[in-house]
Amino acid sequence: MSIIDRIGAARLLPVVVLERAEDAVPLARALLAGGLDVAEVTFRSDAAEESIARIAREVPQMLIGAGTVLTPGQVDQAVNAGAKFLVTPGYNPAVVAQAAACGVPIVPGVNNPTGVETAMSAGLSLVKFFPAGPSGGVPFIKALMGPYGAMRFIPTGGISAANLKDYLALKAVLACGGSWMVEPALIRAGAFDRITELTAEAVALARSA
Template identity: 50%
Template sequence: MTTYTETWSELASARVVPVVVADGEAEGLNVADALRRGHLPIAEITFRVAGAAAAIRAISEDYPEMLVGAGTVIRPDQVDAAVEAGARFLVSPGISEAVVARARAHEIPIIPGVATPSDIMRAVELGLDTVKLFPAGTLGGPAAVKAFAAPFPGLRFVPTGGISAHNMGDYLMLPQVLAVGGSWMVDRALVQGEDWERVTELSRDAVELAEQVVASRPLPHPADLHPADSLGTAVEGEER
């Protein structure tokens, strides 16, 4: 079984997290296969559609090497559904103490969304060290990441919202950015049109660009970002 720390390491290594709308098993498997062929074996399946859990389950069973997670998780029962389906990480558009607590009960990584300094302070109070800056483009792009990061040394960001092939490198150049989330390589029109070759091509391009950026600004080692006992401390009820 993959450990909590190993999942964080895989997220850091991926650098790009495709945000996927996959309504059901067939779409999920086709998207996953296209991403894999593009050397991007990770997917955040959004819970905005009814078939999300089925897509996660199919991917986790047929492509166990994929790092599949659940996005738009806004209620504790969705945490349960995502974990039961095989999700290995969770992403939320905002920060909910109930959702974070349920994720910790399942010992699964969660990346809650933040949009203000108050949101970030709440995340820190909950013992979190990685947050999703959302919607990053609307909030000011890479400049916003720098501004938000300054008062919170050690905090890592996964900017999402308005990320594209044209600006992802600007985010990944920042040492505070663990990875970026985006949907351009899995655009809904491409998925519904079953243009899997285009999904693969865009994924491959994203991976190559991320590698070029990392070559000039290496990411911190994942073990330095998430100590092995970080979840255990919270689960055991100690103050963080």
């Protein structure tokens, strides 16, 4: 199964912010216990690179990616640490090109037709729709599905248990990115059992969509 297919099979992509690298492995194991074997660790903290490396090394069954990748240098850092895919908040041609040079799948962020066409011109067929809620949510994705029938989306930003099924009901949505099951406060508190519970609930919800 390809990396993109694994994300699609999961239907959920947890967006994880790790402030301490020592939380990385317990977090990954909590997600696995809840039924998710894919996650995105964002480059929003200094612990991101080491966190990805620890998960890649100690929890190899987890498909780990890097998010909030903003520069070609961060592409190299993420890939060298063991990230198997990359996610960006916007479309940066230099970042997309560096990912291609490294042979790693990238899911760039877009929120308008121009962004979709820019991704298409680079040979991409999967983008992150971000920020999903403020950008128009489900109705906006439905509007994009008309002219861009071959494009798939991972909506992220404003996704919750309350609206997850609405997004996943759209044929164009491969998976949804979300952080409600991996809130930084839960990680900070070491509440990994609670993360497992929330993840299991989210997985059950996604599978019923």
